[in-house]
Amino acid sequence: MHSQTHLESLISFIKSTTQTTQLLQIHAYLLRTSLIQDTTFSVPFLRRISLQNLNYSLHTFSQISRPNAIHYNTMIRAYAMSNHPERGFYVYRDMMRQGIRPNPHSSSFVTKSCIRASLLFGGLQIHARIMRDGHHSDTLLLTALMEFYSGRGKCDDACKVFDEMPQLDTVAWNVLVSCYTRNGRTRDALGVFDTMRSGEHGCDPDDVTCLLVLQACSNMCAFEFGERVHQYIKDHGYIHALNLCNSLVAMYSKCGQMDKAYEVFQEIRNKDVVSWTAMISGFANNGHGREAINVFREMVRMGVSPDEQTFTALLSGCSHSGLLDEGRLIFNCMQREFHVVPNIHHYGCVVDLMGRVGLVEDAYELIMSMKCKPDATIWRTLLGACKVHGNLTLGEQVIEHLIELKAQEAGDYILLLNIYSSAGNWERVIETRKLMKEKGIQTTPSASTIELKGEIHEFKVDDTSHSRVNEVYEMLDEIEKQLKIGGYHAEITDNRLSYHSEKLAMAFGVLATPPGTKLRVAKDLRICTDCHNFAKKLSGVYNREVIIRDRIRFHHFREGRCSCNDFW
DNA sequence: CTAGGGTTAG
Numbered sequence: 001m002h003s004q005t006h007l008e009s010l011i012s013f014i015k016s017t018t019q020t021t022q023l024l025q026i027h028a029y030l031l032r033t034s035l036i037q038d039t040t041f042s043v044p045f046l047r048r049i050s051l052q053n054l055n056y057s058l059h060t061f062s063q064i065s066r067p068n069a070i071h072y073n074t075m076i077r078a079y080a081m082s083n084h085p086e087r088g089f090y091v092y093r094d095m096m097r098q099g100i101r102p103n104p105h106s107s108s109f110v111t112k113s114c115i116r117a118s119l120l121f122g123g124l125q126i127h128a129r130i131m132r133d134g135h136h137s138d139t140l141l142l143t144a145l146m147e148f149y150s151g152r153g154k155c156d157d158a159c160k161v162f163d164e165m166p167q168l169d170t171v172a173w174n175v176l177v178s179c180y181t182r183n184g185r186t187r188d189a190l191g192v193f194d195t196m197r198s199g200e201h202g203c204d205p206d207d208v209t210c211l212l213v214l215q216a217c218s219n220m221c222a223f224e225f226g227e228r229v230h231q232y233i234k235d236h237g238y239i240h241a242l243n244l245c246n247s248l249v250a251m252y253s254k255c256g257q258m259d260k261a262y263e264v265f266q267e268i269r270n271k272d273v274v275s276w277t278a279m280i281s282g283f284a285n286n287g288h289g290r291e292a293i294n295v296f297r298e299m300v301r302m303g304v305s306p307d308e309q310t311f312t313a314l315l316s317g318c319s320h321s322g323l324l325d326e327g328r329l330i331f332n333c334m335q336r337e338f339h340v341v342p343n344i345h346h347y348g349c350v351v352d353l354m355g356r357v358g359l360v361e362d363a364y365e366l367i368m369s370m371k372c373k374p375d376a377t378i379w380r381t382l383l384g385a386c387k388v389h390g391n392l393t394l395g396e397q398v399i400e401h402l403i404e405l406k407a408q409e410a411g412d413y414i415l416l417l418n419i420y421s422s423a424g425n426w427e428r429v430i431e432t433r434k435l436m437k438e439k440g441i442q443t444t445p446s447a448s449t450i451e452l453k454g455e456i457h458e459f460k461v462d463d464t465s466h467s468r469v470n471e472v473y474e475m476l477d478e479i480e481k482q483l484k485i486g487g488y489h490a491e492i493t494d495n496r497l498s499y500h501s502e503k504l505a506m507a508f509g510v511l512a513t514p515p516g517t518k519l520r521v522a523k524d525l526r527i528c529t530d531c532h533n534f535a536k537k538l539s540g541v542y543n544r545e546v547i548i549r550d551r552i553r554f555h556h557f558r559e560g561r562c563s564c565n566d567f568w
Numbered sequence: 569c570t571a572g573g574g575t576t577a578g
Contacts, residue, residue, distance in 0.1 A: 039569075040569090041577090043569075043570075044570075047570075047571070068569090069569095070569070070570085070571070073571065073572090074571075077572085104572070105571055105572050106572095106573090108572040108573070109571090111572095111573090112572085112573090126576075138572090138573095139573080141572070141573075142573085143572095143574070144572070144573050144574095144575040145573090145576075147573070148571085169573090170574085171573055172573080172574085174573095174574045174575075175573075177573050177574090178574065196572075206574095207575080208574060208575045209574090209575090211575055211577070212574085212575070214577090215575095241575090243577045244577080245577090246577045246578070247577050248576090249577090249578085250577070250578065272577095273578080274577055274578050275577090275578085276578085277577095277578040278578045279578090280578085281578060282578095307578095309578055312578090313578070323570045330577090410574080439574095464578070508573045
């Protein structure tokens with residue numbers, strides 16, 4: 001027989017080895033000696049092998065004549081993390097059929113299965129079981145369940161689980177924040193940060209909370225809130241965490257505060273590729289293409305290797321600032337000098353760059369020459385260029401490509417409509433409208449937000465839901481009257497004046513802040529030409545700086561000009 | 569009976 005010390009060393013060997021070949025030898029040995037039937041051996045072995053090879057763990061599992069809860073749990077976990085997460089759920093069901101009671105660990109693993117396999121009903125069943133088995137006080141388990149609801153877009157259900165948890169910890173709060181951010185309830189995410197800070201619940205925000213909240217600030221351009229988070233990070237000794245610093249650079253950039261972003265950036269001691277890229281992308285998105293290129297040069301000088309995303313940021317900077325030659329130069333050298341193979345995003349930037357200066361045919365050729373398959377975004381970029389340069393024939397060709405990809409959206413047709421109407425081709429306008437109706441393509445209203453004393457105000461097109469709606473419309477009319485003097489005429493589409501959300505947000509800003517205050521507006525879609533003109537004139541006539549962040553980039557309006565120089 | 573939850577920065 002085996003000696004006691006021999007068996008003990010076998011177990012510690014199983015736990016420590018990382019070599020698959022050794023594990024396989026042990027596997028054979030356990031089977032030969034029937035030690036596999038002894039849970040003292042089978043449990044650590046199964047656990048170990050399940051992290052390396054699913055087939056072997058399955059084989060081992062099948063050799064165990066009376067698997068216990070831990071064996072089952074190990075298998076559920078292995079499947080939950082595999083390419084077939086749904087099988088974890090099947091094992092869980094099998095376990096119950098065998099009359100083995102799931103413990104909180106089983107539920108935890110199987111919840112992961114349901115999350116990864118998008119099993120809605122599975123998750124609901126598990127929720128019911130958790131309650132029935134009396135595991136409704138297990139914080140870790142309920143946090144996993146929240147994550148499940150959060151991932152399925154069921155924010156309210158996640159909140160309900162949260163509210164009913166008897167014991168909360170920081171992780172649970174963080175999941176709540178990430179749930180809000182992921183499901184578009186950015187404002188509530190910021191609210192949670194304040195609630196946590198109030199100290200009423202005994203859970204202070206940690207570094208993860210800060211990371212999540214900074215993301216939320218970036219999303220909605222909440223600069224003042226972001227500053228407070230920055231202060232919190234300083235006060236709590238997180239300021240040397242590289243991920244937080246990089247997020248701060250991104251947050252300030254996304255709020256259009258380049259001086260602040262640069263300040264944080266400069267103080268980072270061990271700048272990595274992410275830090276450099278964040279800075280480049282910040283300058284790029286704010287229309288400072290030259291600065292973006294300078295930061296890139298500095299990065300190379302410091303010996304940090306740029307990667308795919310660095311070039312995406314850099315090339316997009318070139319396209320936002322209309323730097324055709326520089327962009328082409330970078331595109332041409334990225335593979336040769338930096339060994340980064342151009343991907344679809346890089347091509348997209350160059351297509352955009354060529355499209356802007358009117359080289360639409362060349363851009364089309366470039367797309368057709370790509371090794372990777374063109375996606376909807378790149379065609380859309382070219383379609384935008386066709387609109388700017390009134391190229392009707394190519395525009396129609398591009399729409400064909402989009403239709404072929406089954407990816408055409410309302411915005412694409414609107415662009416096409418604009419091309420037709422600029423060309424005075426009313427027949428085609430009517431045809432296209434009819435086509436849109438047939439295809440059931442609906443235009444979704446976009447929204448703009450503006451932050452005021454830390455509070456976020458949201459407006460939609462022709463919005464009437466704001467508490468000061470009458471004042472806002474009066475103010476907008478008043479502004480338009482003033483701007484008319486400055487040579488601005490509102491564009492009339494579809495025979496009527498429309499009150500775009502960004503105009504309403506700007507009007508509200510003028511209304512609710514003292515003269516000269518900077519206005520910072522975030523919009524979820526792209527700003528249109530008319531609103532762009534409106535903002536330009538407003539910045540001059542009212543002597544206000546206006547920053548509008550749209551889906552793609554920033555526009556800084558000042559003294560009647562925009563930082564983008566009309567390079568969209 | 570060892571096992572389980574949140575971040576994935578640009």
